[in-house]
Amino acid sequence: MTMTDPTTASHAAAAAPRVAFPSGFAWGAATAAYQIEGAVAEDGRTPSIWDTFSRTPGKVANGDTGDIAVDHYHRFREDVRLMADLGLTSYRFSLSWPRIQPTGRGPAVERGLDFYRALVDTLLEHGISPVATLYHWDLPEDLEQAGGWPVRETAHRFAEYAAIAARALGDRVPLWTTLNEPWCSAFLGYGSGVHAPGRTNPADALKAAHHLNLGHGLAVGAMRELLPASAQIGVSLNLHLVRPLTDRPEDLEAARRIEAVGNRIWTGPMFGGGYPADLIADTASIVDWDELVRPGDEAEIGRPIDVLGLNYYNPTVVSAPQKAPEDTEGTEDAGDTGGPARFDGHGDSAHSPWPGAEDVVFHLANDDVTAMGWPIDATGLSESLIGMHRDFGLPLMVTENGAAFEDVVGPDGEVDDPERTRYLRLHLSAVADAIAAGADVRGYYLWSLMDNFEWAYGYDKRFGIVHVDYGTQRRTPKSSARWYTEVIRRGGLD
Numbered sequence: 137m138t139m140t141d142p143t144t145a146s147h148a149a150a151a152a153p154r155v156a157f158p159s160g161f162a163w164g165a166a167t168a169a170y171q172i173e174g175a176v177a178e179d180g181r182t183p184s185i186w187d188t189f190s191r192t193p194g195k196v197a198n199g200d201t202g203d204i205a206v207d208h209y210h211r212f213r214e215d216v217r218l219m220a221d222l223g224l225t226s227y228r229f230s231l232s233w234p235r236i237q238p239t240g241r242g243p244a245v246e247r248g249l250d251f252y253r254a255l256v257d258t259l260l261e262h263g264i265s266p267v268a269t270l271y272h273w274d275l276p277e278d279l280e281q282a283g284g285w286p287v288r289e290t291a292h293r294f295a296e297y298a299a300i301a302a303r304a305l306g307d308r309v310p311l312w313t314t315l316n317e318p319w320c321s322a323f324l325g326y327g328s329g330v331h332a333p334g335r336t337n338p339a340d341a342l343k344a345a346h347h348l349n350l351g352h353g354l355a356v357g358a359m360r361e362l363l364p365a366s367a368q369i370g371v372s373l374n375l376h377l378v379r380p381l382t383d384r385p386e387d388l389e390a391a392r393r394i395e396a397v398g399n400r401i402w403t404g405p406m407f408g409g410g411y412p413a414d415l416i417a418d419t420a421s422i423v424d425w426d427e428l429v430r431p432g433d434e435a436e437i438g439r440p441i442d443v444l445g446l447n448y449y450n451p452t453v454v455s456a457p458q459k460a461p462e463d464t465e466g467t468e469d470a471g472d473t474g475g476p477a478r479f480d481g482h483g484d485s486a487h488s489p490w491p492g493a494e495d496v497v498f499h500l501a502n503d504d505v506t507a508m509g510w511p512i513d514a515t516g517l518s519e520s521l522i523g524m525h526r527d528f529g530l531p532l533m534v535t536e537n538g539a540a541f542e543d544v545v546g547p548d549g550e551v552d553d554p555e556r557t558r559y560l561r562l563h564l565s566a567v568a569d570a571i572a573a574g575a576d577v578r579g580y581y582l583w584s585l586m587d588n589f590e591w592a593y594g595y596d597k598r599f600g601i602v603h604v605d606y607g608t609q610r611r612t613p614k615s616s617a618r619w620y621t622e623v624i625r626r627g628g629l630d
Contacts, residue, residue: 153628155568162265162579163624164226165219165601166536168272168316170202171588173232175209179247182238184274185284185325186591189332200594206586206604212255214611218602219585220262222617223624227264228535228581229255230272230316233297240276240293249304256308267581268305269313269372270298270355273321273332280333285344285351286326295354302362310367313535314355317374317447318348319398320482323489330483330592338491342423346433349405353437360439371406372445372535375399375524376452377516381499386456393418393493394454405437407528418492443578444528445535448563450481451516453499481510483592506559507540507597514562521570521577531576537563538583540590540597543614551603556616564629582620586611 170186190201208215219227233240235248252268259266271294279290298314315321324331327341356369363369376398380387396415404412411434416425480489480498488494501511517537524532539559543551560582571577587600595606601617604610623629 153623153626153630155565156628157568158571158578159627160578161627162226162533162581163620164224164228164267164579164581165222165585166228166581166583167208167230167585167588168269169230169232169235170205170272170274171584171590172206172208172586173235174202174204174207176201176203178209179235179251180238180245181232181235181248183277184232184234185277185280185332186274188277188280189334192334195334196592197594197596200589200596202589205589206606207609209251211609212251213258215586216255216258216262216264218611218613219259219264221621222601222613223621224264225624226267226579226581227259227585228267228269228313230269230274231301232274233271234274234276237297237300238276238278240279240290240297244300244304249300252301252305253308256305260308265311266309267311267313268301268309269316270294270301271314271321271351272316273325275333284326284333284335285321285347286337286340287343288347288350291347291351291354294351295358298355299358299362302359306359306363306367311443312359312363312367312369313372313445314352314369315348316372316535318345318352318371318402319374319376322348323397323491324482327491328482328485328487328489330485330489336485336487338488339423341489342419342491343428345401346428349402349437350433352406353433353439356439356441357436368442370441370443370445370533372447373399373402374447374449374536375403375520377448377520378452378454379501381453381455381497384456387454390454390456390493390496394452394490394496397490397492398452403528405434406441408438410434410438415492422491442531443533444524444530445533446517446520446524447536447583448517448520448534449537449539450510451501451513452480453501455497455499457495458497481508506555507542508593510539512539512559512562514566516566517563518566518569518573521567521575522573525570525575531578533579533581534567534577535581536583537580538599540599543587543598543603545603545605545612549612551612551614553614553616556601556614557619560616560620561629564623568629 190196256266322344326335326344329336378391378395380391400412501513504512541555584599586602587598587604590597603612
């Protein structure tokens, strides 16, 4: 019998991943302009709706704003070197619309474009492929004052802005995303009001949804005329993995209503089917769809794209409205089927972000939760990817996935975050499962590269694999970052 040297065997095991990902798989991280850039009044930038919202008392935790954020505008070269040290092969970032086109109209401010030109050039110098998102929620305040996304003109202004970005960066950016999570823009911004601009009108939320769709289609058309043939265009949707609490007909009906206004309001028109009839019926008392959707709109929205991005954090478990027993106080426990549970993971508001489904009850999928209170269930990611592959037949990317935890800086200055490493391992395993089942998944962008301004939560929630000391702006890779670097080096999971 021939004996194998144990040292040699251990080196071989470390070199070869047990779960390998396809060659050319994009190993990335994602950020958003308002969350990291700061420099909100430099080089011609004017306020976005998030500048206004964050300065409105009571809207953001601790009165935090993105005025400085993590100062990426001045530190981007340092941040790109950090990405290279971590081994990232791709980086997904967003462009700040008011930095490029301050009023949302007219010519670009070249100083704003110069920042993104320099960022893209620095990424390429370090062998990192740039992925640019046109819109991650920072509508120029001037356009909001003119009506915002509920107004049709905003869609046309977005297409004009998309053309400016394509002309400036199209020769160096191989992959573009038009919108990031338009559901949040429409229904958290104009429905529940927990996101900028903070309006609470269900009709406006539905109008915003249509004009975001239309803006996407118009932008795709404008960019196709300007980008090289090799450039790809996509969209990033936070499609809800909706699960009924039981198989009772009323719970199945609740799931259908949430799935209609959460998912098919986007995928219907974007992929050639138009707005679904059941969504229109559910919301007919709120908005006149015949007046809202003009001839040719759905064809414009349905322009072909090259890749579909999924932002996934947790499944959505719902049931029909339930009456508590007469002699029992209502409970706020999201897992108690006897009370008026309202957990949907999208912030607290007296106004629903679900027009046409306001009475649906939400439940926690399980008790294993992040610092956001979001349940950890990676099976929903593989299930979503497999379903999207089946339904749309497009190359897929996980354009956001990650978790906030209560990270603590140790006495040695290091940040050990095993909970995040576990989370990432579970979800990358789920991506591998989807690929094994036949889904064409081309990349994974964890959220987020760095701790940053987490919207209405301010600086209270940390999603980064890199810790940021907000007082000194010192960046410290967490233990999860070192783990992710090893996954990238191996090309898969150990």
